Amino acid sequence: MNADTNDFEARGTPNEGDRLHQLLCAVVLGEASADERAEVERALETSPELRAERARLEATIGLVQGSLSDGERLSPVAERELENALARRRPRPWHSRPAFRIAASVLAIGSIGWIASRVYEGRRDVRNEDVAPREQPPERDDEVARLDSVEHKELRALGYLGIDDFAPKSESTSLGFDAEAVNGAVARPAAPARSPGATAGERGEAGAGRIAPEETTALAKAKDAVDPATDRFVGFTSTTDQGRGEAEYRAFKSIEQQTAGSGSPATPGAIVVARSGGAVDVDLREFDANELAAKAVQSDERQLLGELKRDVSGDSTATSLGAGLKAGQARGGRAANEPGAGGDATRGLEKVAADDKQLPATESEKSAELGEELVRRERIEPVDLASERGSQVTVLDNSFVLVPDPKTLEARIDAILADCRRRPNERPRDMFFRFWGDNGYEYPTIDRLSTFSVDVDTASYALARNYLVSGYLPEKHAVRTEEFLNYFKGDVRPPEKATFAIETEVAPSLFGPTADALMLRVAIRGKEILKSERTPVALTFVIDVSGSMEEQNRLELVKDSLRLLVTQLDARDAVSIVVFSNDARLVLPMTSAKNRLAIEQALQPLAPESGTNTDAGLRLGYDQALAHLDANAQNRVVLLTDGVANVGVTDPAAMTARVSEQRRAGIYLNTIGVGMNNHNDTLLEQLADKGDGLCNYVDDAAEAKRALVDNFTGAFQPIARDVKVQVEFDLAQVQRYRLLGYENRAIADKDFRNDKVDAGEVGAGHQVVALYELVPGAGLGDGPLATVRLRWKDPHGEGASEEAHESAHPVTKKSVAGSYQQTSPGYRRSILVAQFAEFLRLSAHASGDSLERLLDESRELARELKDPEFDEFVALVTKSRDLIVARLAQTDPCDRRIDELRRIECLRAELEILRREGEFAAVESRRGELERELRDCLRQRIMLQQR
Amino acid sequence: MDQASDGTLLAALERGNSTALTTLLDRHQAVLLRHARALLGEGGAYEDVVQEAFLRLLEKPPAMPEEARGNELLERAHLRSWLHKVTRNLCMDTLRSETRRRAREESVASYDVSRDGRSGGDLAEQLDTRAAVERELAKLPADQREVLVLRLLGERSYKEIAEITGKKIGTVGWLVSEGLKALSASLAPLVDAPAPAGASSVVRASRANG
Structure with a gap:
């Protein structure tokens, strides 16, 4: 992480091999200048080792991109929170406009002061729940009217104060609003789907595992081994190493939020990540109004997020929403019980207003920096709280390793167990998908x-x-x-x-x-x-001639495939060919398909070159197809590639966008994947999907014949x-x-x-x-x-x-x-x-x-x-x-138990749907036993993983 | 909305358009998560960092420079760079607070944190290519990992990476080269590219003759 010590220049003259390797990398990645490229080309000609190195680099790059490019996402909860944060920025209804909020907050503070003074005078006790605003409706309306008519520019910032912290009514409204969103978020399955766009609703509805009640006893037997004698599978688990990591991580996060949400000061071992929302909330316990006011200004939204997050992670959304509401009321009440708190709050507000004046709300860079500085300053407390947290960071080899302490460990285990449970209001089918990534059973009574x-x-x-x-x-x-x-x-x-x-x-x-x-x-x-009845086709082949196409003779396979395909074409049809490596070029302009010689002459000399600039290839291909668009023909671009773009625009979203656009212009897209290592199956499928064409994978001559000749009309005649x-x-x-x-x-x-x-x-x-x-x-x-x-x-x-x-x-x-x-x-x-x-x-x-x-x-x-x-x-x-x-x-014993726990949970859901709750007891005892076993097992595993 | 440029989306976002947010998230989150993970490692904090980065985007979106406006690619590059910078700063903050705390709690370091306890190479591990790539990437020094993620997955140029990380372009090139060297060696079993130098020249020669 230490930029300066690693400086290239600081290391003195690098040896020639290092330098050449750097140049080679630059060339492969399309970063080299023309001179550097020329130098590398010369070296490549004389050095077979360097050529091998290039092929290895390209393959490695392809492998890394191919295996890591299928989009990790934030959790649905996190995304929902962002949406909510955005929603809070939209034009607000009258009752949540700044002026109203100011009025209400002034009123609240005034009331707190008023109540406080009454408490001070010892006239009578004030009930926690009965906070002022509701008791003072007429006064409030007057305040609103007065404040609404005035432009208090410097007070605008106070609109963000988060009156919610003081006034229960406001809080109940906002939480009520978000409850729906939260439920929605919870209902979304957590398992990553191939198409991230699909939501739970689209995926379908309820369902449960195929675990008949009579199978409970079978479940009860620990599924600890594969029995090779009978070759029957036992103890399936869907979690690959990757998936398991994710599941644990997600579960871990949810516990973290629960702990933060409990309102107790940060427990050592429980919270790993600083979230200002949570931290501010923790501060509330102490009720330092001064701080609260300061923080509330910049964390109004975040704090609400924090609350939402906690609610989501709670075992019962409804209950914890209620709890959140109570907490809000309690806070107000506590304020009332704190002598002088109102005064502190007021001072806090003044401070904020002052701070805000120093920071005019402009979009300029400088002000943004200032803002961040302010945020940083105000965050001192949360950061210090972070120091109480339960994992430690260790610097080793420039890498950072988090090692949990025992409490963190237990929290993690709790989280994993919690993740094996049904979420509040979760439909059985969604739960099934979350657990295993497979479609679960659906009941026609729920969705026919x-x-x-x-x-x-x-x-x-x-x-x-x-x-x-x-x-x-x-x-x-x-x-x-x-x-x-x-x-x-x-x-x-x-x-x-x-x-x-x-x-x-x-x-x-x-x-x-x-x-x-x-x-x-x-x-x-x-x-x-019939072939005689088909419409003419105008095909533009976009062929990948990157270095990796040399492997397994992929390029030759592509050429053979095209030769085969051309045998299916006749005088009605036309063909053009574009190739791409670091950039794209046209090797055959649109030519009648009966001119076999011209096509062969264009194909024959093609040889593998360098990088993979798929975008340039597609772009030129589309230009070509568009220039020769034939209204009476099927106009189609056919992309043949073995891998993932690594030069130029490589963003799948940008490429699919282009494909959709061209589709509207009347050009279809088929994709044909060749070779295995770099094959970016998902991207090619998406591209073909957007281009209303077919995605094929061709690994040998037989498959090529099958895809292009036997299935010719299927592939080219919708x-x-x-x-x-x-x-x-x-x-x-x-x-x-x-x-x-x-x-x-x-x-x-x-x-x-x-x-x-x-x-x-x-x-x-x-x-x-x-x-x-x-x-x-x-x-x-x-x-x-x-x-x-x-x-x-x-x-x-x-x-x-x-x-x-x-x-x-x-x-x-x-x-x-x-x-x-x-x-x-x-x-x-x-x-x-x-x-x-x-x-x-x-x-x-x-x-x-x-x-x-x-x-x-x-x-x-x-x-x-x-x-x-x-x-x-x-x-x-x-x-x-x-x-x-x-x-x-190789499935480890923890995963088997996790799997069985999940099955029990599905079974419970099923019993519920079938109105056979009476049979719950039968599965409960096994669950207890399993959970104990799983705890022991997970403790060992997590400690082992950290090594 | 899928095809709108990032500049258009930012403008829509300013107006509170939630589809714009979703689209921007779809476009950028994966690579930001990768970036944050490269710096913070597994274990939790990185997702929060990315969420926070998007929150910053909602609060104070970057202004599109005049020359980028209307050019889809420049707009994309500009926004990406901004997001990467914010993500990186947040990661650094997280690390700073973690290290500071650690300095105070040095004595607690009772666990063995040696990272080489793995028994690499068995079939079971190799079955999952993706897991293997993740693992080997995780073994790299953090600065190499970061630039590789930015270059290979984030598709940022050396120049942009230099700008994002505050390193010199030469350093970026060196880190990429070192990182790729290490990866291509450790991932060799999963890549059926020619065997490492030595053997390869023989193979090539015989192929050329055949």
Whole structure:
């Protein structure tokens, strides 16, 4: 951290190797001057070591960016607090305008003084709750009227005084207002979703774990080991190391706030982070009005934040909101009981007013600095309080390590336990998602509609395959069940005339512990378009020729893919090619696709170069496409890349913004990922999503053929856009249901018919499959147990209307098969593929399922299908078995117990919904036992982690 | 709102527009969290620092310089730099108060804080690439970690990083180079780039001949 001692210049002449390495870094990162680049280029030509070093640097940069770029976020609570802080700055209603607040505060102070003097005179006791303003309404109105008519410029600052600290009524209003927001914040699931935009409401509603009451005893047995003999999973936990860290951290924070919120002075060991809100609040105990006034000026909002934060973290929002209110009243009361407090407060106000005069409210830099200085000065107290706090910082190797003392440790453990509990008013389904990141069960009595956008991407499956083949398990977020399902060729017969065919099939669930569960498959098949009938395409290829494209012959794979693709094109079509490395250049202007020679001549000499300036490539590609926009053709840019942008604009938001803009101009975007290490799957998927195109992942020639040739019309001929699905479940026949996958494709139920809400595109011949697991209710009746509705618009193009189409399809008793074996091969394939995805996600639902069974059934089906694609699937399942077992074996005992605690909590929620609270007692004793075990276990783990 | 420039968003924010806030948060928070984490490490304080930085943005947003107005990229760069600077100052404040307290409580340091107790390299660890990258990044000295985060994840240029951190550009270049050197060595098993110098020339030569 010591800038000066590390100064390059101060180190004397660096050795040549260091210097060259620095230059190389500068070149790779696009920071070098032309001279420096030339020098490095020369060195690169003569030194194979340096070339290797460059490749390694690029790969490392790609790896770091690829693995760390998927946006960490502030907690939903923190974000909500910021929104509230903003809301407080907006034009205020009359009763909270500064003038009123001044009036009220003057009144409050006056009243306090008045009451104080009465107390002093010993006339009678004043009840704590009865603070002046309410007792003096007429006087107050007069004050308001008087003050409202005067411009007290120097008093304006007092508007921020936070009358709330004195006047209970104000506080109750503001807290009441925020309570809703807080509840909203609490209801938002904490688990990071791939698409951060999706909120709880959109994700769906309630639900609970698949833990039948009779399973309680099974739960009670500690799930301490994977039993390799039976190969059944026990003790699933969703928390990867990363996730666990986050969960603990979040939980830790919440305890911290609780402690701060208890109103007691900072307990050593409890608070780690200085929050002015909390600290000010602590000061209130002492009620130094002078300080309070000073701090309140700059921390009005923060203090409210502090209160909100505490309330959020409390076990019961309602109770602690109430408590907050009482605390506010008590404060006022205490003020009344403090002789002379009113006077102190007044002095405090004067001081603030004086300070404020020194600081004219301008936007100039200087004043900002002054302001910060003031803030710093006023913060002396909080900082000193921080010195009482319970973790110590140790400087070692220029790094800072926080080591908890025993009290902090216990607080952390409390927090982890608290995090395993249901939050106030949390819907079971949200809780489930928070715990495990999987869709939980939903009850039709709570929400009978399930709505989502279609997704025809398949990249997740291809990418997971690449991981598995290389001997790694893909990360949970990279396994998207819906993309696994949709990877496989359609089995439903495409419609002759209509745009879509919908088929539904139901059978008893092959997996899962509940014997009576059913699995519903909804398959939607798009119409096919004959190659002769397709619209012409104008394709602009944007090809990544960065250094890393040299690895695994990626660039050659790209060239081969394009050569294959060109075989599908004819005289109707046109092609142009842009390449990018540190910058972008056009290597083939828009050319008729029948001119194969020109295309080949442009492709052939392409060779890997240097950095990855995706933005420049896309920009030039779009320029090219726009310049040759053909109203009668599908105008499409196709981005082929292996990685993450590292030169120029690399901000995903800026890139997606450009893609959306160009989409409106009529240009689609497809993305094709090649290679593995740097593959920024999420970004490519988002880009394609915004560009209304397909995201493919290509790792070998076979996959390239599949994506570009076999699926040519699917990839380049959309038949419908904004395609949404809504399934309505029958209240009587379905007790609960859960959707497999589509976690980040959820749409709010009410937006199904809101045609402004964007959804996915479907290409010619595509099949979209969704699976629902259902637990039947009273029994199947004659009416449909569910109704599938599909809504879509025509693709863009000549004469396309904005009118949406809708069709409905009932799921009747007729489509329910007696057993899994009696279903269609396509249905069985979907079940097995989805189950594989569940396993790879280490989904909470797959806990207890047998991987061996999946393998047996898959082999069985493979014999029947004789489809090489499915044979490969069987090989992948086989391959993944050891990896999954190894991963489960490393699950530590704490995580297993955390998992079991969470399951118990889900079970409780379920019992509550089913109105079987009487059975709570059965799980309570196990919970107590578990919590004790978990405490011991966590103590060891946290201490170990700190080493 | 997704496509509005940062300048437009700041103006909207001044008017109390909450969508502007959400958009700005979406755009900038991840990299600020990374920055704060690079300086403060895991353990809690860094999220508060970033929240505080945004609170500062609400209270006293930076004025867009005339030359940046209307230019999306310049506006972005300007706001980012400002946010990074505020975040960095807040981190420094946090560290200062932590170190000051520590000076007073030196004797309490009873825990073993040696950081090399890990048994690296087993398969289990490698399974999670992201965790490995996080871990190796965390092992770097804080100043290297900071500039790497700003350059690779924050996408700030050397010049901007120099401005944000108060270091000289040459120092930034040196820190990036040292940090990347260390990372590319420790992450080598996860990158299937050519093996480190020595072996690589042989591989290359044979490939060239083939």
